[in-house]
Amino acid sequence: MSRIKLGMVGGGTDAFIGAVHRIAARIDDRYELVAGALSSTPERSQASGEALGLPRVYGDFKQMAIREARRKDGIEAVAIVTPNNVHYVAAREFLKRGIHVICDKPLTSTLADAKKMVKAAEASDALFILTHNYTGYPMVRQAREMVAQGALGAIRVVQVEYPQDWLSVEQDFKQAEWRTDPERSGAGGSTGDIGTHAFNLACFISGLEVESLAADLQAFVPGRRVDDNAHVMLRFAGGARGMLWSSQVAPGNENALRIRV
Amino acid sequence: MSRIKLGMVGGGTDAFIGAVHRIAARIDDRYELVAGALSSTPERSQASGEALGLPRVYGDFKQMAIREARRKDGIEAVAIVTPNNVHYVAAREFLKRGIHVICDKPLTSTLADAKKMVKAAEASDALFILTHNYTGYPMVRQAREMVAQGALGAIRVVQVEYPQDWLSVEQDFKQAEWRTDPERSGAGGSTGDIGTHAFNLACFISGLEVESLAADLQAFVPGRRVDDNAHVMLRFAGGARGMLWSSQVAPGNENALRIRV
């Protein structure tokens, strides 16, 4: 039972989700992090890699993809934990060299990139894995199973919500900064960051596809350029209806994902 | 401290909310029920009145209004607890004779009747009281007060829902029957019956008025002619946004009114 050799793109010392990925990778002891291109500049990537005691540190993800692919003991998989606009350009380099990609959601920051991502994944023998991580929770699995087995009958209504409060006021630290910058996060603010999880769960558990929707997006914090609150009415194939609320300006909600079917 | 002499229109032996009104009227001991026109036929009204031990029973509400208005010890107030289409025609008779009206929501079953009700109430010296009863709850009062005092700052989002499950399948008892008959209940099903409470609370607590809305109404039970589920996106004056969900086909919800501001 040898560990899977893992690389990481993004996740430097001032990032948030990279450290979560590293903890998660250690919990069941099936991964070993051996290489990284942890920041957008070679200097900071090097500093972050040293702080983590990484065996191999690269100045950028392309260099890492090329060199790791050549090594006999090179990484077998890479976790891409960068701002959204880097997802496609990084994933492409690893997919085309046969290295599996674990990519954070949302898929990309533009529809054009998303379409290219699909092509790159289809053209590769390597796996492309999008971190809709809540689908791995036992309760979520059981809920999906119960729906699939008909325990709830025909599904009529799906109510899903994902409120947070950490962006209720303007924030200037790194995670807030890129998430509210449409160049890096894409058009979606709360919708891309957490609404995507809610939307994914609504479909994953109900087993239904959304046919149409009506959304009311709002940026409540003055000067914010992407939505920080979204109300969405959903119509599923087959007639079920639903509502989705994602918000990052909902005081009292740390990370209050909730679904009712 | 004499008790207020009360009459009742509707609320016969096979009705639901009339009995609730009578219990509520007894709790603080300020009312005394002395007259009633409890059903739509004189015979059933008589039978219901006798079962309750009412001093004076009338065959119809108009007769009750006329005679009680003439008595020195006649009723001072009347509770109208009928299907929605009777609200206006009954209230009119009492208002024009100076008898206070406590009327169940929704106001009427048609917009035309609602407008006439407003005129009748304005033309009368008697009070016209609509039973948006949740506004009397201490927690609701406190919430409204907190918003009014600015304890929550400027209001951004109002999430309100009122799910029930008793109409999840077809029902043939009296309360279900008229509530799902557009001739008696009006155009709204769940929206008129419970959505009206949710809507009222959203405005009452937030102190805001709704400027526009988008709604997706659905009748899930086969053959049902009014909505039994409603999803509504709200835009309040001043920029706040909200969602309202009313449903009578939401299993596991007995009477689950809930609001977040």
Add this chain to the structure above:
Amino acid sequence: MSRIKLGMVGGGTDAFIGAVHRIAARIDDRYELVAGALSSTPERSQASGEALGLPRVYGDFKQMAIREARRKDGIEAVAIVTPNNVHYVAAREFLKRGIHVICDKPLTSTLADAKKMVKAAEASDALFILTHNYTGYPMVRQAREMVAQGALGAIRVVQVEYPQDWLSVEQDFKQAEWRTDPERSGAGGSTGDIGTHAFNLACFISGLEVESLAADLQAFVPGRRVDDNAHVMLRFAGGARGMLWSSQVAPGNENALRIRV
């Protein structure tokens, strides 16, 4: 369906539980309060009776028992809602005249009085009813039924607690005053006032009798002469074990009765 004519001993204007009895008696409309000896002095009894609009007010309970028993339209039942030391002396007068007694718990303030109460009840044709009111709750009834039907198997452990916080500091209003005076409340403080409910529920739901117990009673508030906190270990016939906690000095607990079987 005529109403039961009810009298009341205790429950004057500055009392607490008498008003609760009166509300409860009105809720299902089966009682009519027609007479009272509401306070320990004739003057205050008269004033309280007038404030309530009672048809017949008496200066003391003995007078009420005698006169009501002689009337054709006299009371059929009496609610005794006095401090504990009055329970027996009042109940005796009504029981011996064939008037049903609804008596507040605890039974009496002394064991001697309790034994006399049993004799008086046995000697009378009238009913003697002790207000272990929680036994009337649907959930309690269902729990008892589930145990009786074996749904829980043989009972091993019963954890019951009844914490309140209103006596956490010294109080000088009427209800606090007599409850903390051993002359009127009896030897038990929290045990008599609320522990009795907890103890009753433990036996009522489990269907078991307590064979022996070890208790640690404490008066935390300086100067208090009866317990305000009690820890009790219970041994039931048949081998089940349990714990009972009653407290009136447990901040954050308004009336937090809770049982687990």
Add this chain to the structure above:
Amino acid sequence: MSRIKLGMVGGGTDAFIGAVHRIAARIDDRYELVAGALSSTPERSQASGEALGLPRVYGDFKQMAIREARRKDGIEAVAIVTPNNVHYVAAREFLKRGIHVICDKPLTSTLADAKKMVKAAEASDALFILTHNYTGYPMVRQAREMVAQGALGAIRVVQVEYPQDWLSVEQDFKQAEWRTDPERSGAGGSTGDIGTHAFNLACFISGLEVESLAADLQAFVPGRRVDDNAHVMLRFAGGARGMLWSSQVAPGNENALRIRV
């Protein structure tokens, strides 16, 4: 930031808590497990060590202590995750060689061993750490801090409970087996296994010491030789009182540790 080199005594493939220790040690990435004597027989220890990919596997803990102490890159700390009767004999070997010991609770299975453990710890320069792990939880730390700062005033009552249900019926797997064998677990069953956590928290959070107690221990499962349910009344120095309930036969409770102060 090099990782602490860790060894483990106990925690072979059919054990429970050893795996939890290993996960915990990986989460913050400060430990590296490099050696183990994972079972009571050399063969099973070897097999377990190989399954985990351990660099160095020993047939017994004494051998491990001797050899690791001699290595320059030997373990700096050892986790002892064996049945209770092994705690002292294993800890002694490492303490006297200057290797830090992380030892599972309860301290030992006999009072005599406990006293010897204290001496061994005092005689060593190495740390002896007992895994009262709940004391590390942020909420527990905050609670302790609040009490220490007087936010709750003088403490009167401590209610603590730790119910589980996994031993409600006889179990024959390894963890159940030794926990219900007084030779290996010691005199305490539920008290030693989980009551010790509850007791520790009661003292840790309140900052109080228990002066005396009265306990009612019971073995409900037929044939069980140690307690599976315990009710304890506590008297703390300074006058506070408390109750402790530990149970492993309380259906519906997976691991329901709870404390109120």
